[in-house]
Amino acid sequence: MLIDRFEQCFLDDLYERASQLQRKYNLYLLVDGAFVRGIHKSFKVEEKRILFEALPSCNDETRNVSPFLIRFDPFDQRQRILLSRACGWPMISLIETPEELSDLFTRLSAWCVVEVENDRFNFRFADTRRLPAIAKYLTAEQCRHFFGPAQRWSFVNREGDWADLDIVETRHKYHAQYFYPILQKSQFAALLDDSRPDEILAVMAYRGEETGVTCYQRWVLVIEAIKVADASDLRDSDLIEWAIWYVKNSHLCDDSVVSILETWRKENGMLSREIN
The missing domain is CATH 1.10.8 (Helicase, Ruva Protein; domain 3)
Structure with missing residues (x-):
């Protein structure tokens, strides 16, 4: 295990959040599949979006460790099983956004690989241990692209409880990009130091x-x-x-x-x- 086991109120807080969701927003789970390989197979193809599928080299092996998105459904027993298997791993984020699943996939999949001085790296934003530093060191413009119109981004912190990133909801219209996001050397160094x-x-x-x-x-x-x-x-x-x-x-x-x-x-x- 890499983080503390989930607190007792973990699921209660999640289901209460879903019950209070405003109609214009959707609630999605972002799951880092690297910690429980192949866990995405519990869900049908039409129910999930595997972020690495946007990469040209994607295959069955990379799908099994890819982050993926699913719409949160409090009545789906498979999601309860997923959350129980995730206990103790930094692999669950909860995103509240007006976007449809396909739009959220397009925006986040573009950030799976970043470029630093002409070198490319896997950007592990689905690993919740990295999220606070990512929110801290991205520029305001990068945050607008990364977080988009999400009004709330929660994640399981190191103490096994929900925490919220300090983000600003934006009406920024995401446009699909045909290049990798670029991080400055100083940003990349700060993220490495965080790890x-x-x-x-x-x-x-x-x-x-x-x-x-x-x-x-x-x-x-x-x-x-x-x-x-x-x-x-x-x-x-x-x-x-x-x-x-x-x-x-x-x-x-x-x-x-x-x-x-x-x-x-x-x-x-x-x-x-x-x-x-």
Whole structure:
């Protein structure tokens, strides 16, 4: 699991939201299929739109890991099963928009790949861990294209509860584009930096490190460890070991994080460096 399990009120809040939906809006689930491969197969072709199908190289393998859209139906038992299988994974967003499914598909599928200095990258906006940074670092014009006329975009946050992105509803008329959205190098660097804690958490998961804390708490502790490591000029080659040690042992320490780092360095035979 990469995020905390869904809160008890998760489904209740979802169904209440659907019952209060204004007639001019539609409610869609955006699902990141990379976390539960092939889960889109639970839905008929006419009920879903697979975003990677807009890519020229799409095949059955890429469809199985693609983000996809479905209209939320509180009476569809298959959607209840989907949501239960998504528990613990950062893969569910809820979009409230006046658009029809085909229009929403056209707009979002155009963002599956972005261009940065003539290189192209998979833009993982369906991974809800990335969404807050995406909303933060896109320009106002890019946000108008990406979020379009949506009046609300909710996502399952790291604590397993609904959170809303701070977006502005726009009457921007989306026009299909025949080029990849372009991100500036500084934007791309900021988004990569946002993913650093999750890269360390992935190493911890691969090693089977036991921490005794929740997924959200692990993430918070890794961020603390990274901030102090950056300020103290810790070598990149030592960062992962330091962060893992801190997550596993911080509860045993009474000193500040800076003091703990210096102690860890000495225990591991490293020279102390002045904190900036």
